[in-house]
Amino acid sequence: MPDRMRVAVLSLACAALLGVSAPAARAADAKWGWVEGSAGRWLSLPERRAGYTDNGISVELALPPGTGVAYERDGRWKPSGASLAFAVDNVNFSGNEYRRGEAYFPASATFVFGKDFLSLGIRKRIRIFFRELWDGFRPSGIRLTYAWGNHLPVGSMYRLWEEETVFIVAGPEEAGKRVTNSRDLLEDFRAAYDRAPKGPVTEVLVQAERPRGEKGTAHTSITVRFPEE
Amino acid sequence: MATRVGIVILGDEVLKGETKEANLAFMIPLLNEWGAEVALCAVLPDDVPTVVRHLRMYLEETDLLILTGGIGPTPDDITRDAVAQVAGVPLVLNEEAKAALEARSFQGGNPEYRILMAYVPEGAILIPNPLSGAPGFYIGGMAAFPGIPRLLQEMFGWVKPLVAGNRKSRITLYSMAPESSYAGIMNEVMSSHPDVGVGSYPVNEGEFRVRVVFRGAGFERTSACASQFEEKLAGVGFKVLRRTEERGDDA
Incomplete structure (x- = not known):
């Protein structure tokens, strides 16, 4: 030829x-790399509508009891500003924000610093492994979770897991409202761990769940933008 | 439908510091939630001429006055006398109220005085009291409730149909900006949106220094006003860190 x-x-x-x-x-x-899955171990998927962009996600959900959904995206982002808009009309009164495995948030966004770990020692790591075996595995690395709380007041910040710090950015008294928060991930990391992160944000996890035993369907809307526009 | 509501707390015990007033914090959020506009709050002494004078004045400025306290059986409970004078009617024994009181006996209670609580201004509508039987009453734009928080809270839902209206949209911006940095900006947005109420409230705890609240009849208009404020605040170097949006009934 x-x-x-x-x-x-x-x-x-x-x-x-x-x-x-x-x-x-x-x-x-x-989908810009977003992967959908169910949140929690026993939850089925709710009615949902999601829109994806390169720097975020927007989801509208109707969550009857016993449903949940999680959206994950891997990547590499310099920790900077993030904008979180949540609207929730019904919180999970059966949730206990302080107990691992019972912190059922009606809306949350988690930023994972997958290259950053605490020095916990092998025994502690084994204990965490077995605990996660029961409560569900968390993404590895240090995590900042911004959540709509069920009982705790807005502004609460606490360590849920050794490597996960939760910031309550909206609360039960705000059910029915739309709440937008502008967060500086770097500053929040410093506030939580008293140092700068050792690496970038490697994963973003957006979740909503409504455990069995709650009454009525919860309508939830979550929009996450990072870096903030 | 009443939209402008006044609240009058009656009792020397509040003015003299004998009792800590606890009902306003309960009533005001509910009234706002129901769509009423709380136009005034006052605390008056146990003095009939003073109360009558003020009630007449407040009725000119409001559609409904909510009175708490002073409807018990003791001589310092003067609310029913004052309301009867303002309404221009005598106090009469209300048979329904009498029956409700007699249906519940209190150990050690003196029926002779207890029955005084069944005297209400002639023509008044009773406000049922499911806990003690001693009713509140409504007449001439005045609704009288007991001052005991537990009783008031149980009875207060009675007011809802009288005040129900369109709840306003409400947007709250939280930031670390000092109030003086945006006082001028507030003036500007208030001028360009005269239909939106704007208030600035320092917050002394938590992550923020101040919150600025925008209230308006239309959500879009209220949101536009808040967004204009947010943009101008960014212009002087401060960022809004948190924004809450609550749609009103008209949205």
């Missing part, structure tokens, strides 16, 4: 491949 013919055939083949794969690639890209 003459060279020019080969080039032409190859070009046609490439064009055909591109033509076929471009819509598929665009469809995959439309």
Whole structure:
């Protein structure tokens, strides 16, 4: 085959491949790497609508008791500003924010510093492993979770797991409102661990759940933007 | 429908510091939630002429006056006398109230004095008291409730149909800006949005220094006013760190 013919055939083949794969690639890209799963161990998925962008996610949920959803995205982001907008009309009164495995937040966003760990020692790590085996595995690394609380007052900050600090950014008295928070991840990390993070944000996790035993459907809306626009 | 509501606390015990007033904190959020506009609050002494004078004045400025305290059986309980004078009617024994009181006996209570609580201004509508039987009453734009918080809280829902209206939209911005940094900005946004009420309240605890509250009849308009404030605040170097939005009934 003459060279020019080969080039032409190859070009046609490439064009055909591109033509076929471009819509598929665009469809995959439309999620910008976000992966959906169920939150918690026994929860089924709620009615939901999600919109994805390169720097965030927006979800609208109707959560009957016994449902939950989680959206995860891996990446590498310099810790900076993040904007979190939550709207929740019904909190989880059965949730206990202080107890691992019972902190059922009606809306939360977690920023994971996957290259950063606390020095806990092998025994502690083994204990955490077995606890997570029961309560559900958490992303590894230090985590900052911003949550709509069920009982705690707005502004509460506490260590839920050794490597997870929770900031209550809205509370039960605000049910029915839309609450937007502008957070500086770097400053919050410093406030929680008294030092700067050793690495970037490697994962973002957006969750909503409504445990069995709650009464009525909760309507939740979560919009997370990072870095903040 | 009443929209402008006044609250009058009656009792020397509050003015003399014998009792800590605890009902306003309960009533005001509820009235706002129900769509009423709380236009005034006052504490008056146990003196009939003073109370009558003030009630007449307040009635000119409000659609409904909520009175708490002073409807018990002792001589310092003067609310029913004052309300009867303002309404221009005598106090009469209300048979329904009498029956409600007689249905509950109190150990050691003196029926002769207890029955005084069944005297209400002629033509008044009773406000049921499911706990003690001693009713409140409503007449001429005045609703009288007991001052005991437990009783008031149990009876207060009676007012809701009288005051129900369109709840306003409310947007609150939280920041670390000192009040003086945005006093001028407040003036500007209040001028460009005269239909939106704007208030600045220092917060002395937590993550923020101040909160600025915007209240308006339309959500979009209220939101636009808050956003204009937010933009201008950014112009002087301060960021809004938290924003809460509560849609009113008209939204």
